Amino acid sequence: MTLSEMNDIKGTQALWGISGVQVLVDVQDVRESFGRTDCLISPVGGSGEKWVQKGSLTFNEGGGK
8 A cells, every 4th residue: 555545544534343243433544554554543433442443344435445
């Protein structure tokens, strides 16, 4: 993933699925680690943050290319 693609993801919203529940999250940061792309997310309606693999997120059209 290029730096430009990483910057395109930052600041977007996505759905993150966990235990059968879809949570709307803000993507705070993006990093490459051991050949995969990770995103730092925080819930829109709550608190906290977590690094997750980009593949676990569902982006709206135009986001998370």
